[in-house]
Amino acid sequence: MGDMHHPGPPRFLATGETTELAPRDPDPSGSYAWRVVDAPPDSEATVGTGPVTEFTPDVPGRYRIGLGAPDGDHLLTVRAFPSSYEGVDVEGGSGTAIRDRTAGDAPVDYAEPRSDESVGRPRVRLDASVDEGGNDAESEIVVRATATTTRTPRSTRTTCRVRFVADRDVASGVAVGRTSPRDALETSD
Structure with a gap:
């Protein structure tokens, strides 16, 4: 088994953060297949079907992502940690997601300036x-x-x-x- 297509070292993300998955040195004529090998019990995260795709962990924990490549099978570890919005109702009952709101429309604690x-x-x-x-x-x-x-x-x-x-x-x-x-x-x- 070679390493020409291994997707690289472990990745560390917050839940909801997206990372790009790609073979290290892809062969344009090669066949690649990504899959979620192992994930936390409550996760519903998936990967795309292309040689270069994205992955977004949906719950904290350890994920193992598999890549079937021309030189063999490879595993990538992704560790997801709680995001800053973990446990927050981002819908807020208004039907508008928190990322779609403007500061002037948001509750005071959300819009409050944060000192660097x-x-x-x-x-x-x-x-x-x-x-x-x-x-x-x-x-x-x-x-x-x-x-x-x-x-x-x-x-x-x-x-x-x-x-x-x-x-x-x-x-x-x-x-x-x-x-x-x-x-x-x-x-x-």
């Missing part, structure tokens, strides 16, 4: 230490991640969960016992 000073991406701090083991045990490097979100006008500083995801190349290296720093990876939740 208090909004930003979550931050991750990494701390590493060397565990010398004991007796004849080998030393081990331990990396800890501390994640924080930025403050919003209505909230206090909060922490969030960090998830490290190995791409397919590192995961396959671990599976066959490689131990070079780039290929060796051990994770825990």
Whole structure:
């Protein structure tokens, strides 16, 4: 099985966000078939039929998208996280979707200006230490991640969960016992 058509590393999206799916180096005369191999139980997300298509996760969770290509079958992992509108009634009973509204027509909390000073991406701090083991045990490097979100006008500083995801190349290296720093990876939740 080759990698000329593999769709690439894992993708990370918010629910409702769309990503383009495409073989890495498509052959115009080749045949391609996308499919959803695995999805969260409540998902109804699908993929298109063309060699280049789009995917939009509809519920948070892990999706595995398959691609049948001339050089074999490939899997792509898509992790979807709750969007900022998760749990919000975007229809609002008015028959107008929230994205179709103008700020002047929206309720005050939706139209309220947001200050750039208090909004930003979550931050991750990494701390590493060397565990010398004991007796004849080998030393081990331990990396800890501390994640924080930025403050919003209505909230206090909060922490969030960090998830490290190995791409397919590192995961396959671990599976066959490689131990070079780039290929060796051990994770825990």
